Amino acid sequence: xxxxxxxxxxxxxxxxxxxxxxxxxxxxxxxxxxxxxxxxxxxxxxxxxxxxxxxxxxxxxxxxxxxxxxxxxxxxxxxxxxxxxxxxxxxxxxxxxxxxxxxxxxxxxxxxxxxxxxxxxxxxxxxxxxxxxxxxxxxxxxxxxxxxxxxxxxxxxxxxxxxxxxxxxxxxxxxxxxxxxxxxxxxxxxxxxxxxxxxxxxxxxxxxxxxxxxxxxxxxxxxxxxxxxxxxxxxxxxxxxxxxxxxxxxxxxxxxxxxxxxxxxxxxxxxxxxxxxxxxxxxxxxxxxxxxxxxxxxxxxxxxxxxxxxxxxxxxxxxxxxxxxxxxxxxxxxxxxxxxxxxxxxxxxxxxxxxxxxxxxxxxxxxxxxxxxxxxxxxxxxxxxxxxxxxxxxxx
Amino acid sequence: xxxxxxxxxxxxxxxxxxxxxxxxxxxxxxxxxxxxxxxxxxxxxxxxxxxxxxxxxxxxxxxxxxxxxxxxxxxxxxxxxxxxxxxxxxxxxxxxxxxxxxxxxxxxxxxxxxxxxxxxxxxxxxxxxxxxxxxxxxxxxxxxxxxxxxxxxxxxxxxxxxxxxxxxxxxxxxxxxxxxxxxxxxxxxxxxxxxxxxxxxxxxxxxxxxxxxxxxxxxxxxxxxxxxxxxxxxxxxxxxxxxxxxxxxxxxxxxxxxxxxxxxxxxxxxxxxxxxxxxxxxxxxxxxxxxxxxxxxxxxxxxxxxxxxxxxxxxxxxxxxxxxxxxxxxxxxxxxxxxxxxxxxxxxxxxxxxxxxxxxxxxxxxxxxxxxxxxxxxxxxxxxxxxxxxxxxxxx
Numbered sequence: 001x002x003x004x005x006x007x008x009x010x011x012x013x014x015x016x017x018x019x020x021x022x023x024x025x026x027x028x029x030x031x032x033x034x035x036x037x038x039x040x041x042x043x044x045x046x047x048x049x050x051x052x053x054x055x056x057x058x059x060x061x062x063x064x065x066x067x068x069x070x071x072x073x074x075x076x077x078x079x080x081x082x083x084x085x086x087x088x089x090x091x092x093x094x095x096x097x098x099x100x101x102x103x104x105x106x107x108x109x110x111x112x113x114x115x116x117x118x119x120x121x122x123x124x125x126x127x128x129x130x131x132x133x134x135x136x137x138x139x140x141x142x143x144x145x146x147x148x149x150x151x152x153x154x155x156x157x158x159x160x161x162x163x164x165x166x167x168x169x170x171x172x173x174x175x176x177x178x179x180x181x182x183x184x185x186x187x188x189x190x191x192x193x194x195x196x197x198x199x200x201x202x203x204x205x206x207x208x209x210x211x212x213x214x215x216x217x218x219x220x221x222x223x224x225x226x227x228x229x230x231x232x233x234x235x236x237x238x239x240x241x242x243x244x245x246x247x248x249x250x251x252x253x254x255x256x257x258x259x260x261x262x263x264x265x266x267x268x269x270x271x272x273x274x275x276x277x278x279x280x281x282x283x284x285x286x287x288x289x290x291x292x293x294x295x296x297x298x299x300x301x302x303x304x305x306x307x308x309x310x311x312x313x314x315x316x317x318x319x320x321x322x323x324x325x326x327x328x329x330x331x332x333x334x335x336x337x338x339x340x341x342x343x344x345x346x347x348x349x350x351x352x353x354x355x356x357x358x359x360x361x362x363x364x365x366x367x368x369x370x371x372x373x374x375x376x377x378x379x380x381x382x383x384x385x386x387x388x389x390x391x392x393x394x395x396x
Numbered sequence: 397x398x399x400x401x402x403x404x405x406x407x408x409x410x411x412x413x414x415x416x417x418x419x420x421x422x423x424x425x426x427x428x429x430x431x432x433x434x435x436x437x438x439x440x441x442x443x444x445x446x447x448x449x450x451x452x453x454x455x456x457x458x459x460x461x462x463x464x465x466x467x468x469x470x471x472x473x474x475x476x477x478x479x480x481x482x483x484x485x486x487x488x489x490x491x492x493x494x495x496x497x498x499x500x501x502x503x504x505x506x507x508x509x510x511x512x513x514x515x516x517x518x519x520x521x522x523x524x525x526x527x528x529x530x531x532x533x534x535x536x537x538x539x540x541x542x543x544x545x546x547x548x549x550x551x552x553x554x555x556x557x558x559x560x561x562x563x564x565x566x567x568x569x570x571x572x573x574x575x576x577x578x579x580x581x582x583x584x585x586x587x588x589x590x591x592x593x594x595x596x597x598x599x600x601x602x603x604x605x606x607x608x609x610x611x612x613x614x615x616x617x618x619x620x621x622x623x624x625x626x627x628x629x630x631x632x633x634x635x636x637x638x639x640x641x642x643x644x645x646x647x648x649x650x651x652x653x654x655x656x657x658x659x660x661x662x663x664x665x666x667x668x669x670x671x672x673x674x675x676x677x678x679x680x681x682x683x684x685x686x687x688x689x690x691x692x693x694x695x696x697x698x699x700x701x702x703x704x705x706x707x708x709x710x711x712x713x714x715x716x717x718x719x720x721x722x723x724x725x726x727x728x729x730x731x732x733x734x735x736x737x738x739x740x741x742x743x744x745x746x747x748x749x750x751x752x753x754x755x756x757x758x759x760x761x762x763x764x765x766x767x768x769x770x771x772x773x774x775x776x777x778x779x780x781x782x783x784x785x786x787x788x789x790x791x792x
Contacts, residue, residue: 045716046712046715046716047714047715047716047719047720047721047722047723048711048712048714048715048723049715077708078708078711078723078736078739078740078741079740080739080740112708113708113712114707114708114741222693222694222695222709222712222713222716223712223715223716224712225708225712225715297618298618298694298779298783298787299618299787302783302784302787302788303787303788305784305788306787306788308788311510312473312474312508312509312510312621313618315444315474316442316444316509316618316619316620316621317618318443318444319442319443319444319445319619319621320441320442320443320618320619321443323443324443325443326443327443327444327474330444340474343474343476344474344475344476344510345474345510383694383784384784385781385784385785387694387698387784388698388701388779388780388781388783388784389781391694391695391698391699391702392698392699392701392702392704
């Protein structure tokens with residue numbers, strides 16, 4: 001990745017302000033657009049949502065956002081009125097430091113919930129970050145580090161699509177709802193572009209991009225209090241409409257999908273990554289319901305961990321998804337192995353499939369129905385001893 | 397339990413016919429009512445349902461059922477047209493052996509799915525069972541043994557309510573959706589009574605009793621292909637209507653609830669049994685959605701395994717249940733410990749709560765809302781290394 005790949009007109013910082021005890025662990029990130037940017041977002045649907053999510057929801061969509069301030073190690077969730085004041089204060093400090101109005105600054109937090117933010121550390125940390133902004137890959141990587149919680153690595157995706165001859169760039173970075181959730185680890189993702197996009201177009205794109213990426217992954221089916229996806233489009237590049245807007249939307253989808261896959265791939269404790277392709281239902285929504293039921297079945301996830309080609313668990317998970325079908329409408333593959341063919345198990349060689357499962361980390365699982373054009377791709381991972389250990393042993 | 401406790405006019409048998417290799421393992425059960433009985437049932441909602449479920453659905457409700465034949469070790473699910481023929485043939489053989497029409501006989505199976513029944517073993521097994529019917533506790537226990545799969549013990553519940561001075565008896569027995577599901581272990585339950593109940597009343601009671609018992613337990617949230625609850629009421633005792641019918645319904649609910657709790661208590665690999673009480677929502681259905689979301693959260697279940705009083709996971713699982721509430725509407729107790737009080741964590745002593753979790757197997761968890769009279773009790777268990785081991789190592 002080279003700096004020329006990055007979206008133009010953005011600067012980044014990641015610093016250690018002290019939320020985390022380890023001085024080598026970055027815990028505060030700042031992203032600044034050099035000019036006012038169009039901004040939109042998609043957030044957790046959880047009724048229990050963190051203070052920064054409430055503040056962002058008030059401020060988005062916007063036509064004049066200037067940046068995002070993010071802290072990790074403390075989610076600022078379940079912290080009542082003080083939490084709201086602290087979230088607003090974080091935005092205000094960042095606005096003061098970069099020279100804009102507080103409402104132009106967005107705010108995110110991730111980490112332990114139920115504890116008040118240490119504002120005495122965060123306020124000087126924000127000033128420190130503002131003094132250390134950079135527009136290169138190293139600065140972006142520091143920001144990407146500063147938002148991590150239990151992730152084992154940073155997650156960055158960039159793309160330079162050429163739209164009607166004009167280059168525009170996208171820079172995305174994210175952190176995962178890793179398998180261990182310290183009082184609910186959060187999914188955070190930020191996608192920045194130098195394209196000029198109308199606020200309505202970006203606001204329409206945000207939930208759609210989330211649906212096909214971050215909402216199509218499941219580590220444990222537990223939606224966090226803080227999940228946030230924020231888009232900034234600062235118009236340093238060409239204005240988009242019509243065909244070029246659609247190309248741009250596809251590029252955004254690709255960046256989001258790559259970040260989502262990186263989150264599942266980093267799920268701690270997982271030994272297999274399962275890519276569930278469901279096709280042939282009446283609608284994409286139906287396909288999604290089936291994929292989600294399979295992805296969240298503990299019996300399916302333990303079977304894959306045990307290298308057991310247990311088609312019965314997969315087929316019956318599809319069966320309780322609340323989607324109308326007959327068994328004869330369904331066929332199932334694990335990798336290239338057809339295990340279940342239009343309502344009946346095939347005479348497959350279980351030991352061969354089991355050996356294949358043991359040898360492969362990425363497991364394609366395909367459920368084909370014969371009822372329509374609806375389809376969905378969903379990502380999940382297996383359920384292992386390590387998952388139980390990490391989640392049972394975590395202490396608040 | 398004495399024989400006089402049992403519902404009058406029923407006979408039971410449990411034999412080994414050879415579906416299971418171990419000659420000491422009973423695998424075929426027969427229940428016969430001495431006179432035609434009113435019968436009703438509630439079955440899996442899974443779109444992929446086993447052949448015996450289809451046959452029972454065709455035959456119920458009925459005013460003249462004579463019995464139920466049940467085999468374990470093979471679920472007769474995903475077996476196509478042959479499976480339907482085999483299920484009908486099981487009923488036919490049982491009818492021939494006890495002297496009734498085939499349509500008067502109901503049929504259930506539980507065990508591995510996707511394999512055809514060994515009818516050459518089952519047919520003589522049914523004749524053997526018919527010759528060994530008994531009306532005492534020992535015969536009932538043999539039948540209760542013969543339906544088990546991964547359960548570690550039989551599950552029987554009896555009750556003798558006195559309704560307007562007349563004694564009627566209930567005999568219930570069940571097998572569990574234990575934690576290990578060999579290609580989907582099944583929940584089967586049978587409730588027999590000597591009361592005289594109108595077919596419409598019994599058909600109305602069946603789904604309602606299921607809702608408050610077997611549908612309010614979750615071991616892993618995976619609904620089987622074979623789940624069946626069947627009621628027989630043979631009218632050897634007094635006819636029920638009005639107030640006595642309502643008393644009878646309460647007694648049926650109590651028998652079902654006891655069997656359901658016995659299923660969770662026997663969940664293999666579990667170290668804690670969690671009783672979730674949700675109250676104060678707008679309707680029982682809302683309370684149920686919240687209870688189910690909490691019961692099925694892997695993060696909640698691993699936290700309880702780890703003796704971690706992680707209120708954040710519980711509160712946020714409630715938050716994504718799809719029920720409208722504000723955080724300030726919710727308070728949460730684990731046992732007698734108030735962890736979360738109307739939207740904010742309390743300053744509880746985590747080490748004390750953790751010690752209490754380590755010392756107790758039964759864990760009451762109470763979520764109190766302030767929005768209405770809706771309530772629900774839901775039973776689940778924790779997620780342990782043993783669960784992963786049992787489910788990953790199971791081989792077809």
